[in-house]
Amino acid sequence: MLSVGVNGYGTIGKRVADAVVAQPDMELVGVAKTRPNYEAGRAVKNGYPLYAAIEERAEKFDAADIDLAGLVEELVEEADVMVDATPSGIGAENKSLYEEHDTPALYQGGEDADLVDTSFNARANFADAAGADHVRVVSCNTTGLSRLVAPLEEEYGIEKVRATLVRRGGDPAQTDRGPINDILPNPRTIPSHHGPDVQTIFPDLAIDTLGLKVPATLMHTHSINVSLNGDATADEVRELLESQSRTFVIPEHLDIDGAGKLKEFALDAGRPRGDLWENCIWGESISVEGDDLYLFQAIHQESDVVPENVDAIRAVAETADADESIETTNDALGMGL
Amino acid sequence: MLSVGVNGYGTIGKRVADAVVAQPDMELVGVAKTRPNYEAGRAVKNGYPLYAAIEERAEKFDAADIDLAGLVEELVEEADVMVDATPSGIGAENKSLYEEHDTPALYQGGEDADLVDTSFNARANFADAAGADHVRVVSCNTTGLSRLVAPLEEEYGIEKVRATLVRRGGDPAQTDRGPINDILPNPRTIPSHHGPDVQTIFPDLAIDTLGLKVPATLMHTHSINVSLNGDATADEVRELLESQSRTFVIPEHLDIDGAGKLKEFALDAGRPRGDLWENCIWGESISVEGDDLYLFQAIHQESDVVPENVDAIRAVAETADADESIETTNDALGMGL
Amino acid sequence: MLSVGVNGYGTIGKRVADAVVAQPDMELVGVAKTRPNYEAGRAVKNGYPLYAAIEERAEKFDAADIDLAGLVEELVEEADVMVDATPSGIGAENKSLYEEHDTPALYQGGEDADLVDTSFNARANFADAAGADHVRVVSCNTTGLSRLVAPLEEEYGIEKVRATLVRRGGDPAQTDRGPINDILPNPRTIPSHHGPDVQTIFPDLAIDTLGLKVPATLMHTHSINVSLNGDATADEVRELLESQSRTFVIPEHLDIDGAGKLKEFALDAGRPRGDLWENCIWGESISVEGDDLYLFQAIHQESDVVPENVDAIRAVAETADADESIETTNDALGMGL
Amino acid sequence: MLSVGVNGYGTIGKRVADAVVAQPDMELVGVAKTRPNYEAGRAVKNGYPLYAAIEERAEKFDAADIDLAGLVEELVEEADVMVDATPSGIGAENKSLYEEHDTPALYQGGEDADLVDTSFNARANFADAAGADHVRVVSCNTTGLSRLVAPLEEEYGIEKVRATLVRRGGDPAQTDRGPINDILPNPRTIPSHHGPDVQTIFPDLAIDTLGLKVPATLMHTHSINVSLNGDATADEVRELLESQSRTFVIPEHLDIDGAGKLKEFALDAGRPRGDLWENCIWGESISVEGDDLYLFQAIHQESDVVPENVDAIRAVAETADADESIETTNDALGMGL
Ligand SMILES: NC(=O)c1ccc[n+]([C@@H]2O[C@H](COP(=O)([O-])OP(=O)(O)OC[C@H]3O[C@@H](n4cnc5c(N)ncnc54)[C@H](O)[C@@H]3O)[C@@H](O)[C@H]2O)c1
Ligand SMILES: NC(=O)c1ccc[n+]([C@@H]2O[C@H](COP(=O)([O-])OP(=O)(O)OC[C@H]3O[C@@H](n4cnc5c(N)ncnc54)[C@H](O)[C@@H]3O)[C@@H](O)[C@H]2O)c1
Ligand SMILES: NC(=O)c1ccc[n+]([C@@H]2O[C@H](COP(=O)([O-])OP(=O)(O)OC[C@H]3O[C@@H](n4cnc5c(N)ncnc54)[C@H](O)[C@@H]3O)[C@@H](O)[C@H]2O)c1
Ligand SMILES: NC(=O)c1ccc[n+]([C@@H]2O[C@H](COP(=O)([O-])OP(=O)(O)OC[C@H]3O[C@@H](n4cnc5c(N)ncnc54)[C@H](O)[C@@H]3O)[C@@H](O)[C@H]2O)c1
Incomplete structure (x- = not known):
């Protein structure tokens, strides 16, 4: 023990x-x-x-x-x-x-x-x-990005990651955090520190990240672009991500539109504190346009x-x-x- | 069965x-x-x-x-x-x-x-x-008011209840509900329908209610005034409310400032979905000024x-x-x- | 000069x-x-x-x-x-x-x-x-309350004022202010300091105030109860308030439901910065139940x-x-x- | 006339x-x-x-x-x-x-x-x-993107635009719009319709857009990536954008962190309704990494x-x-x- x-x-x-x-x-x-x-x-x-x-x-x-x-x-x-x-x-x-x-x-x-x-x-x-x-x-965001990068890098090789992190302003009980009614580029300089943080895990990865802060408390949401080296289809990428143990590809038929329903889904499932330890990736968002893979994922900052x-x-x-x-x-x- | x-x-x-x-x-x-x-x-x-x-x-x-x-x-x-x-x-x-x-x-x-x-x-x-x-x-609000009225009516007799209900705009997963950045008198006419609804339980109660809607999803919050018939002290009322099984008087030392920390407290306690079945009354808010009792209570609309x-x-x-x-x-x- | x-x-x-x-x-x-x-x-x-x-x-x-x-x-x-x-x-x-x-x-x-x-x-x-x-x-809130108290005191005499102040969390440009998704009794003790502040203007007034803070930036909203000494009708009170130069009784036909439309109304009217120097009182909210007058008013913290x-x-x-x-x-x- | x-x-x-x-x-x-x-x-x-x-x-x-x-x-x-x-x-x-x-x-x-x-x-x-x-x-978003694309296309040629649009949930007076506390991929499918809309203006442009909706009312915010064909430096791009009549490059020394301060800036300047007809681009965000240009811009949906x-x-x-x-x-x- x-x-x-x-x-x-x-x-x-x-x-x-x-x-x-x-x-x-x-x-x-x-x-x-x-x-x-x-x-x-x-x-x-x-x-x-x-x-x-x-x-x-x-x-x-x-x-x-x-x-x-x-x-x-x-x-x-x-x-x-x-x-x-x-x-x-x-x-x-x-x-x-x-x-x-x-x-x-x-x-x-x-x-x-x-x-x-x-x-x-x-x-x-x-x-x-x-x-x-x-x-x-x-951190929660770097963990979420790393779980995505690892299988894509192994399977296809990555030319470049470009990620916009739409971050929650504060955790649900942090009542002194804002903003109340704003969308803040944060940091205002680009690239943000999140990219270099991912490079502490993947030293050779090309990655540019942009951060924002918004008046929401439940989860971060990442708007992801990965330029892949190899050929990929959306279906293949989806299968790859479904095969990982800490990425949850949200099925369309659940009709989940955001972090509110995701958390409710987790609470209904009996998860302690409604925690979502997995990256939550919208299945219908996984798309490939040429070499460019796109997807949305929600990251539960309190538990991943x-x-x-x-x-x-x-x-x-x-x-x-x-x-x-x-x-x-x-x-x-x-x-x- | x-x-x-x-x-x-x-x-x-x-x-x-x-x-x-x-x-x-x-x-x-x-x-x-x-x-x-x-x-x-x-x-x-x-x-x-x-x-x-x-x-x-x-x-x-x-x-x-x-x-x-x-x-x-x-x-x-x-x-x-x-x-x-x-x-x-x-x-x-x-x-x-x-x-x-x-x-x-x-x-x-x-x-x-x-x-x-x-x-x-x-x-x-x-x-x-x-x-x-x-x-x-x-309803959730009427249930919350009734649980408060019942013991006060029995113990002291009530001259009049005046309650301002600061209501959550929507439940956490109701993403199509607003307002986003406003405080809405709702309904704009006074008294609101909540008073008559309480009278379906207490037909002879004098009660005037005022409703508002705000950009929050976790719980309603009631600002309560009860003009009592008998003499009361804040301590006595507090004891009375602590003795009820479905009113939770929040102790000061928990340092809970709003619904966010209340829900976190419930989730930490292992409550299913973080539900708060009880009226949550801030202990330090219970006050008596002359015949007027005042207090704040939070009502978990999804579960009470x-x-x-x-x-x-x-x-x-x-x-x-x-x-x-x-x-x-x-x-x-x-x-x- | x-x-x-x-x-x-x-x-x-x-x-x-x-x-x-x-x-x-x-x-x-x-x-x-x-x-x-x-x-x-x-x-x-x-x-x-x-x-x-x-x-x-x-x-x-x-x-x-x-x-x-x-x-x-x-x-x-x-x-x-x-x-x-x-x-x-x-x-x-x-x-x-x-x-x-x-x-x-x-x-x-x-x-x-x-x-x-x-x-x-x-x-x-x-x-x-x-x-x-x-x-x-x-302060903005005390100014708003004083403008209401003065004519009512003169016309009817006031037995007691009970006011719940639903306060904006921060001004529109104060991005570091919260809460994001909560309703905070603030202060948690009752009565709040606002009552005594009104008494710096009306030393003999009986007034109990309760304060809350919510995720909105545009205006404060007051839920007001005034127990009057004399007989009054809602229509008379309305006329009285319409006759004051710094209280604006919002006509029903404008169909204004909150601070968002009020500010838009002010901006459309060409007011500098959309400022609302007046107490904005919802006409349809002015009600009298027995001796109790009720109404809602919005207070523009930045300009009144x-x-x-x-x-x-x-x-x-x-x-x-x-x-x-x-x-x-x-x-x-x-x-x- | x-x-x-x-x-x-x-x-x-x-x-x-x-x-x-x-x-x-x-x-x-x-x-x-x-x-x-x-x-x-x-x-x-x-x-x-x-x-x-x-x-x-x-x-x-x-x-x-x-x-x-x-x-x-x-x-x-x-x-x-x-x-x-x-x-x-x-x-x-x-x-x-x-x-x-x-x-x-x-x-x-x-x-x-x-x-x-x-x-x-x-x-x-x-x-x-x-x-x-x-x-x-x-639309407001397409207008904002077109004003950016036009000079960049003329000056450098564009290989591809990738834009994440973090959209306001509703206008300030639209009190029935949500979400209250969520970040919604919207639409959940990628690419969003905004890209094809830009192509009604630039038929040959390669552009992929991703949309989200958040609880804010003041402005949309765009997280922009443009892969340029020619060599560019951040300073050159900045000058180019400063030379356009409907793009406002926000100077660092104004210390503007989001839409709240931007609107206040416009109101202080006496703009009718605080309108911001220009794309508002954060100067310090304009960055070039290899062929990739990045920047943040805020778009005033009501007036651009x-x-x-x-x-x-x-x-x-x-x-x-x-x-x-x-x-x-x-x-x-x-x-x-
Ligand atoms: N909350 C998130 O979203 C999140 C996500 C990932 C990583 N993190 C990181 O995790 C760390 C903790 O963050 P958190 O959100 O849990 O913070 P928190 O404020 O919720 O918890 C920190 C705890 O540490 C206690 N504490 C303060 N000073 C202490 C001291 N000197 N010795 C011992 N305890 C002390 C505090 O009382 C509090 O209980 C930080 O590095 C943070 O960046 C936070
Ligand atoms: N959510 C609250 O805050 C709350 C609190 C107290 C009371 N209530 C009351 O409880 C009732 C239910 O509210 P809710 O919040 O649970 O609503 P909800 O929308 O969460 O759930 C209603 C359910 O009923 C289903 N449904 C719709 N039409 C149906 C039909 N014809 N037959 C069978 N099922 C149907 C919907 O699919 C949904 O699953 C309402 O009367 C509401 O006023 C709600
Ligand atoms: N904003 C409101 O809602 C509001 C409403 C009514 C009353 N008030 C009161 O008005 C006062 C000012 O509040 P505000 O909201 O305008 O604050 P603010 O922060 O918007 O403005 C204060 C200004 O004072 C400047 N300043 C700071 N220290 C200074 C110093 N030592 N000497 C000179 N200037 C200094 C700041 O740079 C800032 O420009 C406070 O007493 C506040 O309580 C504010
Ligand atoms: N608000 C924005 O953010 C925004 C930005 C860019 C473009 N637009 C577009 O501009 C258009 C108008 O949007 P808006 O935001 O001004 O809407 P709005 O709802 O603010 O205004 C529309 C007006 O049209 C009136 N109206 C409704 N039906 C009518 C009819 N049959 N005949 C004449 N008037 C009628 C309504 O009463 C209202 O006054 C839409 O196509 C919208 O997509 C809106």
Whole structure:
């Protein structure tokens, strides 16, 4: 059994914790949090040992009648692998903590690529993380792009990717995020940083990305163009994407027009939190015009990186190879819709 | 065992079907639907016998490879009680269908009050539905108001209720609903129809309601004023509301600022679809100024009527009294947060 | 001629500057700004002398090729009256600046009431500002409420006001403001601070206010209840409100359902920036139930305080009484729709 | 003087009417409307002769105390050119009306391309409309794309255009339009109809377009890729676009991040209704990677076709060539920011 600790118990951290608990070969030794909000209460109800991430604030948990198992240092000491899911930039501050205890650590997409030994996507470069001390699971958007690029690159070769990322303004509970009624080129310069981020996984890929931000909270939506090297038909590409375990090609007859119905579909299916771990690709959008492949995909920012974190734990601990790990993760979570 | 059929398998119908399945004393004999969309596929995966609501469209289910158990008439024949959860106005068209088969039927809040023998709220007037043939479970907003009025009326007596209902523009998957960037007095005339609707439950209550519509999908929010007859303190009212089984007084320390965090709280708690069956009342908002009680409550339009439908089934079938039914329903669903 | 300077040239400041220019008895001696954004460029194109509000940042204007007339101190020295329209809290920091130059100053609603000698609403308490050194023009919401309270109090006497303020999340250009998809009780405690703010104008008024924030940018909307002392009919109240110069009773036949159509109406009418200086009250919403008056009004947060600032300048300078000033302001701006 | 009539006095029609009035060589002989809403009242206040578009509803104008000048047939008879700005599909129904009176007519982008002799964009194919009886001014999005394609095609030659159109869900006053909180691939199939629409102006252009719809009302935003035939630098392209009269390259120092600030900029500049007749291209977004040009542009759906309609009137009437007409239109309106 791998002993896993999670530092930072918010949107990503709580999902990773639940996913770890679901694995046959892992044990959650605890989670660390800074403040006693509704998520802290739930961690305790779930029976997850709760550690204070910041010593000075530990008494706030007392005040809220929430029992602590200790301080984050103890959690790091106990864990075989730590998953850091703190806000962007805090992971970097925590690096020395993990190093002091000689505990390998995973970081999230909000951290810089050069903080770590390697960036990670299970489908694309699992093996690169073998035995690494510091690994970054790439962001939700980069994960979504990497899952698409990997099979297309293998099957056809890619001349160039051009992707417009229409990003959600904030997560559903982030009430201080805008915009309320606008479409923001974001960043206003082109190409955006997302392309170089994909290149941390595919160093030789030609990719230009453009980012925007809109008043929606449920999912990002990608408008994708891939100029392929080889000949392809829409049907072949569709079959290829249907054959991948973490891309869900939405069948036309479901009559799903956007993220609202996708999330409802996931909730109806009993998915925890209505999470959509897969890239959700509209079947009818997959088109080939000459060498140009086009498609739309929706990316659930809150959860697509969750199975990737689980796989990265095994990669770092060298307890499984890519295929074994992905299969175990998928089975344990209930991947597939 | 009560045999229950559900006609209209959308937002409300699918939730009522699941809730019926969860009851120890009920059996779901089937659901009827008009079109083979994602919800139809899910019904079949759930093992719910699926009936065609409209004979002419039955072949569309064939085309989508979805097996039908028959036509809605057969479902009505088989059921002890039918729950009609079709869109506003369709319930009225279906009334004769239920009468032909002598099957008592429940309707939803979108139907007119005079379609039925009695309107229904479990906490307030369960007994009125005993043995009735046609019962209307009042709308989400009226249910939310009734649950508040009942204990206050009993405990203090009510001089007058004044409520401003800030309503969500559409449900999360209703992508054709607006407004996008506006606050609409809706209806523009005052008082709105919601007050008279509450009076179908409390005929003698003085209540004036004002309605608005805003660009949000998650929950309605009520700004409530109740002029009480007796003396009350905020603490007493809070205790009273905390003692009710279907009103959830949100504790301050959860740090929940709106419907986004409320839904996340429910999803984290493992609630199916993140449903909030209870009125969600902000604890810190409960205030008394002279005779005037004020508070804010959020109402989950998609689910607060679900336990009420379950209770109404027993009320109509006369298999339990109010307290027994409410307790059974609550236990089976997992009411309480 | 009154020499007027404006410090803080944003949403409010630029409108006040334009309004001052439109007055027959005032001269705009300049505006002060901190940064050379699109508003700064426009000030210069308008021929408004532009002063640097912060000395250290003056060179940024050079870099953007925008000519400065000097530093804010010079502007204060030159002005008979300063209008401070800087962000909340900055006005307080600027107070000593105005005192040093012995220049009376107006502040906006974002400042605390106890910063000033008197809070101000032209219709309600013009005379209180006579000769004052520091006057606060109350916020957009308080201005909207005061214009309603004044005639009702005079005509009928008011027992109590209960108002639910459904507030816009941010102004149209404030892209960093949320919420995106939520309805937030804000503040979560009741009553909100708006009631006490109205009492800075009507010290003896009984008023309880409740605030919410929603994802809309165009206008606030107030759901109003006034318990009147005397007998009233809806028609009488309507006539009373139609007779006021800064309340616009929206006629039914215009078929205006919200702020979007109201703003379009104002833009079609040629109003600068589509500004609605008046309270916009839906005619069909004005209702009387027993002693309770109800109505909906929309308040244009960006502009309703503009005529009030203009009047406050004359009040402070003692160059006109309330009626004269209001008439001059209204004529110069083109009040009335 | 050219006598111009406008049939359909809504978003587009009222703007075209005002623009016609502003032209030195045109006279507005009247506008036709179906219902007496706020726009009808304004037409009369503007002194625009108002005709009933539908005879049976003429009395409704009486009821609203709005004087009619006659029926639409009389207007068509009187006009040298009619501009039809009725909702999509109604223009086609009106075609025979214009033919009966031998009055050449312009239609809007909501009509099918094969309804007319030629589709029209002033910059790209003015001459094609010479003497035509039925001309379609292409839609807001197609107009925006054509203005970009024309100079790039002339200067460099275009290998292929790939454009993702992030479209506003509805206009600001269209309160019944959604989505509220979603990003909708729309249409879900690729390529969208926008590409072929651009080909009604540039028949040989290789162009693939992808459409989405989001909860915003102010402007569309285009994420553009153009594979150029010749060598280009970002600076050259920028200069080229700055030299066009109907493309506004937004300077970085204005610090404009989206449509909200763009509209505020236009309102501050005194533009009627805050209209942005120009393509608004973010300067810092103009980038060249190899042969690929990228940029973001915002398109004001309510107004960018207005100057095109004015030019099309002259084109049809053969009273000016392209350059003369564009210059006259621009001068009369005050093009340029
Ligand atoms: N939410 C998304 O859409 C998303 C998607 C993919 C990746 N990410 C990345 O995941 C990381 C976490 O993001 P999130 O959305 O879960 O954030 P979040 O704010 O939801 O959660 C972060 C949690 O960390 C806690 N925290 C803050 N400071 C801490 C500290 N010093 N020590 C321990 N805990 C601390 C916070 O209290 C909070 O519970 C970021 O790098 C982010 O870029 C986020
Ligand atoms: N959604 C809410 O917020 C809400 C809340 C409380 C009450 N209600 C009421 O519940 C009722 C149902 O609303 P909903 O939101 O679930 O609607 P919905 O549109 O989500 O679901 C209605 C279902 O009925 C089906 N249907 C349509 N015509 C039918 C027919 N002739 N026979 C059988 N099925 C048919 C539709 O295909 C759909 O699956 C309405 O009366 C509504 O007013 C809705
Ligand atoms: N926008 C509204 O809805 C609204 C309505 C009524 C009252 N108010 C009040 O009006 C005041 C101004 O609000 P606003 O919306 O116009 O803000 P704003 O941010 O639009 O404008 C403020 C301006 O002041 C400038 N500024 C910042 N610091 C400064 C300084 N030290 N010296 C001089 N200028 C400085 C900013 O650059 C900006 O141009 C606040 O008190 C606010 O509460 C705002
Ligand atoms: N609004 C946009 O964003 C936009 C942009 C470019 C092109 N267009 C196109 O312009 C055309 C008009 O669109 P709009 O947005 O101005 O619509 P609109 O609904 O704002 O205005 C249409 C007007 O036509 C009137 N009308 C309806 N039926 C009529 C009839 N039979 N005879 C005369 N008038 C009638 C309506 O009352 C309304 O005043 C459509 O083809 C549309 O596709 C619209």
